[in-house]
Amino acid sequence: MKKRVIAVIDLKAFYSYVECLDRGLDPWKEPLVVADKDRGTNTIVLSVSPFLKKQGIPSRCRIKELPKKYKYIYAVPRMERYLEKSAQVIDVLYHFVAEEDVHVYSIDEAFVDLTSYLKYYNKTPLQMVTTIINQIKEETGLQATAGIGDNFFLAKIALDIYAKKERNGIAKVSVNDIKEKLWPISPLSKVWSIGPRMEARLNKIGLFTVKDIALSNLDYLRDKFGVIGEQLWRHANGIDEADIHEKYEPKEHSLSLSQVLFRDYNKNEAITIVREMVDTLASRMRNENKMTRVVALYVGYSKNLGGFARRSTLLAPTDDTELLLKAILEIYHMYIKDLPIRNIGLNFGGLLESTYQQLNMFEDEKEQIKRRNLQKTMDKLQTKFGKNSVLRASSLLEESTIKDRNNFIGGHRK
Numbered sequence: 023m024k025k026r027v028i029a030v031i032d033l034k035a036f037y038s039y040v041e042c043l044d045r046g047l048d049p050w051k052e053p054l055v056v057a058d059k060d061r062g063t064n065t066i067v068l069s070v071s072p073f074l075k076k077q078g079i080p081s082r083c084r085i086k087e088l089p090k091k092y093k094y095i096y097a098v099p100r101m102e103r104y105l106e107k108s109a110q111v112i113d114v115l116y117h118f119v120a121e122e123d124v125h126v127y128s129i130d131e132a133f134v135d136l137t138s139y140l141k142y143y144n145k146t147p148l149q150m151v152t153t154i155i156n157q158i159k160e161e162t163g164l165q166a167t168a169g170i171g172d173n174f175f176l177a178k179i180a181l182d183i184y185a186k187k188e189r190n191g192i193a194k195v196s197v198n199d200i201k202e203k204l205w206p207i208s209p210l211s212k213v214w215s216i217g218p219r220m221e222a223r224l225n226k227i228g229l230f231t232v233k234d235i236a237l238s239n240l241d242y243l244r245d246k247f248g249v250i251g252e253q254l255w256r257h258a259n260g261i262d263e264a265d266i267h268e269k270y271e272p273k274e275h276s277l278s279l280s281q282v283l284f285r286d287y288n289k290n291e292a293i294t295i296v297r298e299m300v301d302t303l304a305s306r307m308r309n310e311n312k313m314t315r316v317v318a319l320y321v322g323y324s325k326n327l328g329g330f331a332r333r334s335t336l337l338a339p340t341d342d343t344e345l346l347l348k349a350i351l352e353i354y355h356m357y358i359k360d361l362p363i364r365n366i367g368l369n370f371g372g373l374l375e376s377t378y379q380q381l382n383m384f385e386d387e388k389e390q391i392k393r394r395n396l397q398k399t400m401d402k403l404q405t406k407f408g409k410n411s412v413l414r415a416s417s418l419l420e421e422s423t424i425k426d427r428n429n430f431i432g433g434h435r436k
Contacts, residue, residue, distance in 0.1 A: 025197075027136045027147050027170065028177040028266070031154065033111065034165040034191070035081065036130035037069035040107050041097040043163045049073065053092040056099055057085055061284060068099055072165075104129060110162045118143075118154055125266045133174060135266045151192055167191035175262035178214040179204060200260040205233035215257070223247075224254075232258045275312070276371040279303045281423065286324050286362035291421040293354070298424040299368050300350055304343040305401050307370055313339040314370035317346060319353045322365030329365065330357045339374050343397055346370070 033039070035049065037056040042049040054071040063086035070079050079089065088094065108129045115124050115134060125133040136150055143150060147170045155166045168191065169181025176195045184193035184203065195203050207213060208231040211221040227246065229235050235243070236258035243251030256262065279299050287295065296319070307314060315336050322329035332353045340346065350368065410424075 025172050027140060028172070028174055029134045029136055029147070029151050029154075030127070030169045030174075030177045030181050031111075031115070031132050031134060031151075031158075032167050032169075032181055032185075033108075033130040033158075034167055035069055035072050035075060036108075036164070037099065037104055038071040038074075038097070039069075039164055040104055041100075042071060044103070045095075045097075047095070049165075050076075052095060054095040054097060055085075055088065056097045058098045059085065059096050060098075107162060107164065111158055111164065111166075114158050114161055115154065117157065118150075123266060133177065133266060147194065148192060152190065155192070165191075168193075170194040172196050172260070173262035174264045174266075175214065175257050176204070176260060179207075182214060183207060183212060197260045200236075201233075204258070204260060205231065205236060207232045210235075213257075216254075220250075275373040276369055277303055277307055277310075277312075277314075277373065278367065278369045279306075280320070280365065280367035283364050283366070283423070286364060287421060289358050289360055289363065292321070292358075292363045292366065293351070294419055294421050295366055295423060296350060296354060296368075297347060298422065299366065300347045301343055302424070303368055303370055304341060304346050304397075305404065307373070308341045308376070308398065308401055309405070311376045312373040313341045313376045314346070314373055315339040316369075316371035317349050317353075318369040318371065319350050320365070320367035320369075321354070321358065321363060322367075323359070323361040324364035325362065327361050331367075332357055333369075333371075339372075341376055342394060344393060 038054050039049050041056055042052060042054055045054075047054065049071045050073050052071055053074050055067055055074070056069040057065050057067040059065070063084065065085050067081070067083050067085060067088070069081050074092070075081065077089075077092075112124065112126060112132065115132060119134055119136070119139055123135040123138070127133055134154075136147060140147065140150060143153075145153065151168045151170060155168060158164055158166050167181065167185045169177045169179065169185050170192065171177030171180050171194065176197070180193040180195040184195065185191055187193070209221060210216045210224055210230065210232070211218050213232060216224075224230075224235070229238065235254050238255065240252065240255050243255050245251070247254065279302060281295070281299070283292075283295070315338070316333055317336065318331065318333035320329065320331040334349055334353055336345075336349060
């Protein structure tokens, strides 16, 4: 395995930092919280300022869980602004390295392959990363931290576990540090890619530290966890052969959409939401020139009353909103219970290129062509004049959420 120098750059308390900067506030002195209070006290807080983090307040909690002793400054999430600032940071990275040597991991985190640039800039990895972080601060006002490693995994360990302990916010973990810095890590949920459920499964078979995994029998881990077992073993031994230049292309394409409702809906009201979500996802699919052959619906009831997830395979691939709505509603009516509804999700899977329109022999040919042309016209109008320019009359109903959601990005206000 060729040794590389990988850095992962993370923007500190990103959302709250942006809000403080835009308000002329010091993020290290002000109790700012990024959350929409109008959604109620159960609303998830997206970010808290570094000042609040220093007081032990987590970035992810509900408004009602915030300690009462601070006079909070609430900032409604503005995803468009955060995307704009994130793009500025990526532009800074492109000042130092080529685009193919950057992997944007999330809105506030990116991996950079520095291997080919250290000699060019005549800098050590630490000097190079320090220069980049300082430039980010100078050009955007944002504060970044970083992890440096011989591969993706070790760089992420350096960031997640050790960077916060360093005064300069930069830490390094190499293959030579595995026994001292990687193996002692516990609980296992601290490790990138190990969630609470996997941690519980590992604990159940007597594995509590990364060292326990590293010294386990590889065949045993494969037998217990499949390919994930091998990945766990390799990571525990500091091995990660992922290449930043290999762009992942999924074999099975799908489109998904989900929402958490602001109140409990009854089964009749929820049909309006299902219809709006089908409209949105079908339009998105047509704009990507795709057709689906598999549709799926998820409904979650409130108060821990469960829910259901079901899928249906269509007779032929389609991008016709009405046919998709019919298939989804068949699932809905078959499985829905008379219980309060809080979550709804849709998925269109098995996507294919939309190269032709297959007509239904049991329906009038002219009507099908007319309906498709109408849908394409609506897509064009929404693209040109905004998503709220053409909507169903049901968008005027009290239970409708489509007009509000069209003003959101990723479930949050633009």
